[in-house]
Amino acid sequence: MAENRPFLDRCRDKPVGEQDKLAAEGKEFTVKFKVPENESITFDDRIKGTVTFNSSNIGGDFIIVRSDGGPVYNYIVIIDDTLMKVTHVIRGEDHLSNTPKQILIGRALGMNVPDYAHLPLILGQDKKKLSKRHGITSVDLYRQEGYLPEALMNYLGLLGWSTESGDEILSVDELVQQFDLAAVGKSAAVFDFVKLKWINANYLRRYSDSDATDMFIPYIKNAGFDISSIERRKLEEIVAAVRNSCEILSDITKLIGIFLNDVNEPDDETDHHLKEDYALDVIRAAHEIIGTLDESNVRQDLANMIKEKTQHKGKKLFHPMRGMLTGRLAGPDLDIAIPLIGYANIKQRIEYCFKRYC
RNA sequence: GUCCCCGUCGUCUAGGGGUCCAGGACUACGGGUUUUCAUCUCGUCAACAGGGGUUCGAAUCCCCUCGGGGAUGCCA
Numbered sequence: 428m429a430e431n432r433p434f435l436d437r438c439r440d441k442p443v444g445e446q447d448k449l450a451a452e453g454k455e456f457t458v459k460f461k462v463p464e465n466e467s468i469t470f471d472d473r474i475k476g477t478v479t480f481n482s483s484n485i486g487g488d489f490i491i492v493r494s495d496g497g498p499v500y501n502y503i504v505i506i507d508d509t510l511m512k513v514t515h516v517i518r519g520e521d522h523l524s525n526t527p528k529q530i531l532i533g534r535a536l537g538m539n540v541p542d543y544a545h546l547p548l549i550l551g552q553d554k555k556k557l558s559k560r561h562g563i564t565s566v567d568l569y570r571q572e573g574y575l576p577e578a579l580m581n582y583l584g585l586l587g588w589s590t591e592s593g594d595e596i597l598s599v600d601e602l603v604q605q606f607d608l609a610a611v612g613k614s615a616a617v618f619d620f621v622k623l624k625w626i627n628a629n630y631l632r633r634y635s636d637s638d639a640t641d642m643f644i645p646y647i648k649n650a651g652f653d654i655s656s657i658e659r660r661k662l663e664e665i666v667a668a669v670r671n672s673c674e675i676l677s678d679i680t681k682l683i684g685i686f687l688n689d690v691n692e693p694d695d696e697t698d699h700h701l702k703e704d705y706a707l708d709v710i711r712a713a714h715e716i717i718g719t720l721d722e723s724n725v726r727q728d729l730a731n732m733i734k735e736k737t738q739h740k741g742k743k744l745f746h747p748m749r750g751m752l753t754g755r756l757a758g759p760d761l762d763i764a765i766p767l768i769g770y771a772n773i774k775q776r777i778e779y780c781f782k783r784y785c
Numbered sequence: 786g787u788c789c790c791c792g793u794c795g796u797c798u799a800g801g802g803g804u805c806c807a808g809g810a811c812u813a814c815g816g817g818u819u820u821u822c823a824u825c826u827c828g829u830c831a832a833c834a835g836g837g838g839u840u841c842g843a844a845u846c847c848c849c850u851c852g853g854g855g856a857u858g859c860c861a
Contacts, residue, residue, distance in 0.1 A: 457858080457859055459858080459859095472790095475789095475790065475791090478789070478790080479789090480788075480789070481788085484787065484788050484789095485788070485789095485856095485857085486787085486788080486856085486857050486858080487857095487858075488858080489857095489858070489859090490858060490859045491859095492859085493859045494859065495859085497859090499859065499860090499861095500860080500861050501860080501861070504861095519855095520789095520790065520791090520854085520855065521854095521855055521856070522855095522856090523789060523790065523855070523856075524788070524789055524790090524855065524856035524857070525856075525857095526789095527788095527789090545790085547790090547791080547854095548854070548855075550853095550854080552796095554853065554854070555854080556854075556855075582797095585797065585798085585810090586797070586798095587797090587798090588798090589797080589798055589799070589809090589810095591799090593798090593799075593808085593809050593810075595797090595798095595809090595810060595811090612798080613790075613791060613792095614790090614791050614792065614853095614854095615790090615791070615853085615854065615855090616796090616797065616798090617796060617797080618796095618797095619796050619797065619811070619812090621796080621811065621812060622796075622797065622810080622811045622812080624811095625810090625811060625812090626811090628824095632824085669823090671823055671824045671825095672822080672823050672824085673823095730820080734820080740820060741820055741821070742820090742821055742822095743821090744820070744821075745820070745821030745822080746821055746822080747821095748821075749821060749822065755822090756821090756822065757821095757822045757823060758822065758823075759822085759823080760819085760821085760822085760823085761821075761822090
């Protein structure tokens, strides 16, 4: 365990001349602030209320100029704040303990200290201050994942604060209009990706199919899909079919393959499902029937003919069909998906499943 | 260690002495809609950290304990 007491400083009371001499000799040095003893430092924080420190226990003299000559930001910011005529300092609670040091510097310089508001911290799932090890912490990474700016701002605004009405989906304008520093809570909040995604999905659904398509395209390309040969109109239909299953833009990369690949390997869950007896019935029936159908009637007849042949309906009909045709158990409405996949691919996928499972 | 801040459902929160056997949202679970999934919709589960006070009355005020977080001689 390191020393808990303020470092014993031999130079604290050396006359100025002697310090200069040592410096001139080339000795490394830092400049420290001489903290007065037993002085009360109180300020009214806009969020935390009255906060009081005693100068004797803020850690002793602290360095304000590093040995390389650079100022220590943490403590001397108040000079910059004052020079810039900053009236309100709104920052994270992790700066609360630095505040008395800053105020001390301000006082020593005869400056007017600004008003402070210390926001509660945002925590990770482990309740520790949010940092890189909690995953995405830069706005750029949120963008890359496909979180919408308005959703992120909305979510962040709701951390430590809420509207009087209880409304939770708020545009930036509404946020600006309704936000009130006085209504901000004092306790830290855990960052919840699940709720962020829910909010994001809310905003995502507000866009038209056309706008949504524009937004999804970069994510689709980025995932390695070549969509250059697909007409815009069809692309929009594809997006319309899967957008409800997306919470963030990048989610589409898990679904788009349904339409763009020749065959989709069933994922584990689907694979397991397709081995059920009733699923095998469906695959066999589809295999028998598909040759008699074509592009014009596959959509309306495939399901009905399988139904007739197997006598399966509802969940036992559509679940296996979905698995067989898309490789997944969740996804777009089959009525919409089938024409978009196209007869040729449908046939191909049925044959693939027949070989694999029957 | 020391100082400072904080403590209502799993999570975000409302509530600031009676209207609170605590309200909303997310999640989870169940119902409805969808011949399937998602969407949508309805509903259910779930909390005042503990103990002392003050008071006719406390989630709300005070104290203690416990718990969590932050800061702490050269990161911003």
